[in-house]
Amino acid sequence: MKFALPVIFGLLTVALLAVGAVHPSSTAPASSPEGAVQAMLANVQGHDWKDAYSYISPSSNVDLQDFVKDLNGRDGSLRTYSSLESFTTRPLHENDNQATVRTETKYSTAVGAFYDTRDLNVVKDNGQWKIVWAGEKTPTVPPQVIPVNYLRWDVIWRGAGDDWGSQNVENPHVRILSMNPVSQASGLSIMGEVENEDTVPAFVSVAATLVGKNGQDLGTESSFDRTSHVLLPKEISPYRIDFPGIKLTEVQSARMKPDSMLVPASADPVIGVMHQRIEKDAKGRSVLQGDLLNESGQIVNIPHVLATFYDNSGKVIWVSDGYVDHALLPQTPQGFAVSLSDDLAAKVHSYRVTVNQYSRDWQD
Amino acid sequence: MRKVALITLLILTCWFASDWARAADLKIPHNAVAGESLTLATSGSGDATLILVGPGEVVKRSIRLGEDVQIKPEELRHAGRWIAIVRGGSGPQSQAFWVSPGKPDQLSFLARPSRVPVNRPGVISGVAFVFDKNRNLVPQPTPVEFSLSVGGSGAKQSVKSSNGIAWVKSSSARKAGAAQFVASAGDASVRRVVQQVASDPCNLRMKVEQKSKDHVVLVTDPIRDCTGNPVPDGTIVTFIETDKTGKSVVDARIKKGIARAEMPASENANVTIAAGVVLGNELHIGGGE
Numbered sequence: 001m002k003f004a005l006p007v008i009f010g011l012l013t014v015a016l017l018a019v020g021a022v023h024p025s026s027t028a029p030a031s032s033p034e035g036a037v038q039a040m041l042a043n044v045q046g047h048d049w050k051d052a053y054s055y056i057s058p059s060s061n062v063d064l065q066d067f068v069k070d071l072n073g074r075d076g077s078l079r080t081y082s083s084l085e086s087f088t089t090r091p092l093h094e095n096d097n098q099a100t101v102r103t104e105t106k107y108s109t110a111v112g113a114f115y116d117t118r119d120l121n122v123v124k125d126n127g128q129w130k131i132v133w134a135g136e137k138t139p140t141v142p143p144q145v146i147p148v149n150y151l152r153w154d155v156i157w158r159g160a161g162d163d164w165g166s167q168n169v170e171n172p173h174v175r176i177l178s179m180n181p182v183s184q185a186s187g188l189s190i191m192g193e194v195e196n197e198d199t200v201p202a203f204v205s206v207a208a209t210l211v212g213k214n215g216q217d218l219g220t221e222s223s224f225d226r227t228s229h230v231l232l233p234k235e236i237s238p239y240r241i242d243f244p245g246i247k248l249t250e251v252q253s254a255r256m257k258p259d260s261m262l263v264p265a266s267a268d269p270v271i272g273v274m275h276q277r278i279e280k281d282a283k284g285r286s287v288l289q290g291d292l293l294n295e296s297g298q299i300v301n302i303p304h305v306l307a308t309f310y311d312n313s314g315k316v317i318w319v320s321d322g323y324v325d326h327a328l329l330p331q332t333p334q335g336f337a338v339s340l341s342d343d344l345a346a347k348v349h350s351y352r353v354t355v356n357q358y359s360r361d362w363q364d
Numbered sequence: 365m366r367k368v369a370l371i372t373l374l375i376l377t378c379w380f381a382s383d384w385a386r387a388a389d390l391k392i393p394h395n396a397v398a399g400e401s402l403t404l405a406t407s408g409s410g411d412a413t414l415i416l417v418g419p420g421e422v423v424k425r426s427i428r429l430g431e432d433v434q435i436k437p438e439e440l441r442h443a444g445r446w447i448a449i450v451r452g453g454s455g456p457q458s459q460a461f462w463v464s465p466g467k468p469d470q471l472s473f474l475a476r477p478s479r480v481p482v483n484r485p486g487v488i489s490g491v492a493f494v495f496d497k498n499r500n501l502v503p504q505p506t507p508v509e510f511s512l513s514v515g516g517s518g519a520k521q522s523v524k525s526s527n528g529i530a531w532v533k534s535s536s537a538r539k540a541g542a543a544q545f546v547a548s549a550g551d552a553s554v555r556r557v558v559q560q561v562a563s564d565p566c567n568l569r570m571k572v573e574q575k576s577k578d579h580v581v582l583v584t585d586p587i588r589d590c591t592g593n594p595v596p597d598g599t600i601v602t603f604i605e606t607d608k609t610g611k612s613v614v615d616a617r618i619k620k621g622i623a624r625a626e627m628p629a630s631e632n633a634n635v636t637i638a639a640g641v642v643l644g645n646e647l648h649i650g651g652g653e
Contacts, residue, residue, distance in 0.1 A: 235615065
C-alpha cells in the first residue's frame with residue numbers, strides 16, 4: 001500500500017508526458033474544407049511552406065516554388081517585405097466533394113496593414129480536402145529591346161570656397177493649385193493639388209497649420225505619403241493633410257506651407273494608369289480600380305497609387321492612396337484598387353490616378 | 365627779489381608745459397588710405413610706444429619720439445576710424461584719424477534669380493558691391509557696367525555706384541539659354557549665370573502616330589512655348605483617353621522635344637492632352653475622327 005501513491009503519480013506523469021507529446025500534425029488531413037484552408041494559412045503564417053503546400057491539390061498544377069512566390073511575393077514587391085499577420089475564413093458553399101471558402105488575410109508591411117480577399121476552391125481528393133490553388137499567371141514578355149533615352153538632372157551646388165555673392169541654384173517654384181478642407185467624424189482633412197511649375201525636378205512637401213478662433217495655432221501636419229514628393233516639371237500631385245480630432249468649426253484659417261527642394265532625379269520609368277473606373281468589389285464596396293502599366297524596361301518594385309476625386313465643379317473632394325503588393329513587370333498590366341466610401345462615390349464626378357514608385361534598381 | 369623769483373617760476377612752468385606738450389605731439393596726414401603706407405611724424409624725445417587701434421586691427425610699435433614712424437600698407441588694411449596712442453615717459457596721448465578705402469579693385473555680385481522664364485519684364489536683378497583690394501566698401505561713386513547676354517546677343521548698362529552699391533533690373537530675353545550676367549568695374553569683373561528657361565507650353569498638339577489592334581501610339585508636335593523656345597525635356601505631358609472601359613492616363617515625359625504615349629486601343633474614345641495647367645487639342649479615336 002505504501003507504494004500505491006508513487007506508482008499512481010508515476011503513471012500520471014507518464015500519461016501527461018504522452019498527452020503532451022501528442023499534438024495534431026501540421027500536415028494532418030483536414031476534416032473540412034474550411035479546416036484545410038485554415039491549416040494551409042496557419043502554415044503560411046509560420047513560414048512552413050512545405051506543410052502549407054501539402055494542402056494544395058495536385059490538380060492545381062502549381063509547383064512549390066511558384067506557390068511560395070504567390071504567397072510570399074516576388075520581384076522585390078511589397079509582399080516580399082510583409083508577413084501574414086492574421087486571417088479569417090468563411091465557407092461560401094459546400095457539398096460532398098467541392099466547396100468554396102472565402103479568406104480574408106491581413107499582412108503586416110512596412111507601410112501598414114495590407115488586406116487581401118480571395119475565394120478558394122476546395123475539393124475532396126482521395127478522401128482528403130485539398131485546395132485548388134489558382135497560381136498567378138505572370139505573362140512572359142517576348143524578348144525585345146525597349147529603347148530608353150535616359151534623362152536625368154544633376155545639380156552643381158554652391159561650393160564652400162565661393163564668394164559670398166555667388167548665388168546658389170534656386171529651389172524649384174511650386175504652386176498650390178487648390179485647397180479644400182473636408183470635415184469628417186475622425187477629424188479635419190485639407191486636400192488639394194500642388195504643381196511643380198518650374199523646369200527642374202522638385203522634392204515637394206506640403207504642410208498646413210490650423211489657426212483657431214482666438215488666433216492660436218491648433219496644430220501643424222504634413223501630407224507625409226499622401227502626395228508624390230518628387231515632381232518632374234509641370235507635374236501635378238494631389239496632397240491630403242489629416243488633422244485627427246479637430247473640427248472645422250474650431251478653425252478660423254489655415255496657413256499652407258509648400259516646401260520645395262531641387263533634387264537630382266530621373267524621368268523614368270513611365271507608368272500608365274489604364275481603364276480607371278469606379279466599381280463595386282466582391283464585398284460590395286465602392287472601389288476605384290484599373291491597371292498599372294509599366295512602359296519602361298525595368299521592374300518597378302513597389303507602386304504607390306494616389307487617387308484624386310473631384311466633384312462636378314472640379315473641386316478636390318478626396319484624396320486616397322494605396323500600395324500595390326505586386327511589382328510592376330515591364331509592359332505587363334497589374335491591377336490596383338483604391339477604396340472610397342459610398343457617400344463619396346455618389347459625389348464623385350471625375351478622378352485622376354497618379355503613381356509613385358519605389359524601385360531598387362532605379363534609385364541605385 | 366620776490367618778483368624775480370615768481371617770474372622765473374612762471375617761465376619754468378611754461379617751459380615744462382611746452383616741452384611736455386611737444387613730447388606727445390603726433391602729426392597724422394589727412395589723406396590716409398587703406399592698403400597704402402602711412403607716415404606719422406612725432407615730436408619730442410625719448411622712447412615711446414605707438415599703438416594704432418583700427419576696425420578689427422591693432423598695431424603696437426616701439427618708437428623714438430622726434431622721428432617719423434612708417435606704417436606698412438599691410439598694417440593699415442581696414443578703412444574707418446583709427447586711434448593712434450603714444451605712451452611715453454610723460455603719459456599717454458591719443459589722436460583719432462580716418463582711413464579711407466583704396467581704389468576699386470573687387471566686386472561682389474548678387475544676381476537673382478538663378479533661373480527665370482523667358483520674356484518676363486523686370487524679373488532679373490543684379491546688385492554689385494564695390495570693394496578695394498582689402499575688401500573695404502568703396503563709397504565714392506564708381507561706374508559699374510552690367511551686361512546680360514544669351515548666345516552672343518544681349519544688353520549692356522552702366523550704372524554709377526552709390527555708397528558702394530550699384531544695381532540694375534532687367535527683363536529676361538525672348539531666347540532661352542544660360543544668360544551670362546557680368547558686372548565689371550575697372551579691372552574687376554564677376555560673372556554669374558542666369559538660366560533663362562522656356563515658359564509654359566503653347567499650342568500643344570498631338571496626333572496618332574501608330575494604331576494597332578491592342579494599342580494606339582500618340583505623339584505630340586514639337587512642344588514649344590509662346591516665344592518659340594523648346595520646352596525642356598523631362599516636362600510632364602499628360603495624355604487622357606476616355607472610353608466605355610474607363611479612363612486611361614499616361615504622364616509622358618518630353619524627350620527630344622516631343623512627348624509620346626502608348627494608350628489602349630478603343631473603338632470609341634476621346635483623348636485629351638495637358639501639360640501642367642495648359643490644355644492641348646482633343647482627338648476622337650474610332651468611329652471616325
